[in-house]
Amino acid sequence: MTIEQHIQERQRVLHPEATGQLTMLLSAITLATKIIADHVRRAGLVDILGCTGQTNVQGEIVQKLDIIANETIARCLGYRDNVGIMVSEEDDEPRILKELSSKAKYIVLFDPLDGSSNIDVNVSIGTIFSVLQRRRGVEAGKVMDHILQPGLKQVASGYVIYSSSTVMAYTTGDGVHMFTLDPSIGAYRLSRESVTMPPGGKTYSVNEAYRSQFPDGIQEYLEWVKTDEAGGYGLRYIGSLVADFHRTLLKGGVFLYPPTKKTPQGKLRLLYEANPLAFIAEQAGGAATNGRQRILKVEPTALHERTPLVIGSKAEVDRVLSFWRA
Ligand code: FDP
Numbered sequence: 596m597t598i599e600q601h602i603q604e605r606q607r608v609l610h611p612e613a614t615g616q617l618t619m620l621l622s623a624i625t626l627a628t629k630i631i632a633d634h635v636r637r638a639g640l641v642d643i644l645g646c647t648g649q650t651n652v653q654g655e656i657v658q659k660l661d662i663i664a665n666e667t668i669a670r671c672l673g674y675r676d677n678v679g680i681m682v683s684e685e686d687d688e689p690r691i692l693k694e695l696s697s698k699a700k701y702i703v704l705f706d707p708l709d710g711s712s713n714i715d716v717n718v719s720i721g722t723i724f725s726v727l728q729r730r731r732g733v734e735a736g737k738v739m740d741h742i743l744q745p746g747l748k749q750v751a752s753g754y755v756i757y758s759s760s761t762v763m764a765y766t767t768g769d770g771v772h773m774f775t776l777d778p779s780i781g782a783y784r785l786s787r788e789s790v791t792m793p794p795g796g797k798t799y800s801v802n803e804a805y806r807s808q809f810p811d812g813i814q815e816y817l818e819w820v821k822t823d824e825a826g827g828y829g830l831r832y833i834g835s836l837v838a839d840f841h842r843t844l845l846k847g848g849v850f851l852y853p854p855t856k857k858t859p860q861g862k863l864r865l866l867y868e869a870n871p872l873a874f875i876a877e878q879a880g881g882a883a884t885n886g887r888q889r890i891l892k893v894e895p896t897a898l899h900e901r902t903p904l905v906i907g908s909k910a911e912v913d914r915v916l917s918f919w920r921a
């Protein structure tokens with residue numbers, strides 16, 4: 596079954612009243628990620644490796660593939676009448692594609708190429724997306740009021756990992772479903788339906804080089820995790836959020852990006868990294884927190900807001916919280 600058939604079928608059974616608008620929107624994202632996957636695969640053959648010489652709004656070096664991925668998604672979404680606003684990690688401001696209306700009711704937020712510092716060395720990278728609907732009762736022109744909604748309001752989210760194979764995972768609030776891109780027919784085919792995250796797992800994933808900069812509670816957790824009492828944890832850190840999350844989703848464990856002295860708010864972005872992955876994690880039976888509350892309950896205050904993130908198997912997230920409360 597292809598992803599398009601799967602989305603249509605689930606909508607028909609679970610939401611017979613649905614108009615098919617969300618399905619159309621998701622098909623724009625799947626198309627864009629197929630194009631990006633193709634660029635990623637041929638990156639060493641054409642002149643698209645390396646950086647552009649620019650830095651983005653986050654002060655990070657912009658890679659050429661970042662730009663290609665950003666524009667590819669923008670174009671694919673631009674052809675859908677139902678997308679009003681697009682927010683990207685690569686853009687300083689939201690792009691208004693169409694004025695929000697009952698027809699153009701969706702807002703799509705995304706990180707076009709996550710883990711981009713890994714592009715040149717062939718490490719897995721990914722695309723993360725989140726879909727919101729326009730808010731009712733908002734004054735005309737108040738664009739940010741539509742965008743700054745807590746993650747609980749997401750109507751869909753997902754990610755694509757460009758790796759040994761290209762895999763897409765998505766949720767619309769009724770479980771997490773995974774598809775593998777079949778290059779022979781150019782379609783995403785269902786590979787795992789209703790994915791559940793193991794309730795626990797003996798893998799922790801964190802950049803331990805920052806350990807002395809982490810809050811005391813996190814440092815204590817990192818001491819504990821290596822003890823005999825903890826029972827044999829292993830460390831895995833790819834440094835590409837999508838890849839570290841994908842492993843955690845399938846095998847269990849916990850991924851942490853706590854606040855550091857250098858980045859007291861954490862490094863990861865709330866709206867288009869933490870929120871979509873938290874939606875997926877919770878739909879798969881896992882958990883995600885910023886140390887104070889569920890990620891999905893956080894009321895955002897800025898477009899490129901950063902957040903600490905602890906995400907993964909429920910028991911492992913709770914274990915981290917038993918050492919650290921922000
Ligand atoms: P990158 O800087 O390569 O884009 O979101 C940014 C991100 O990667 C995540 O994918 C990754 O988990 C994290 O940063 C890695 O940060 P550190 O290098 O500080 O560990």
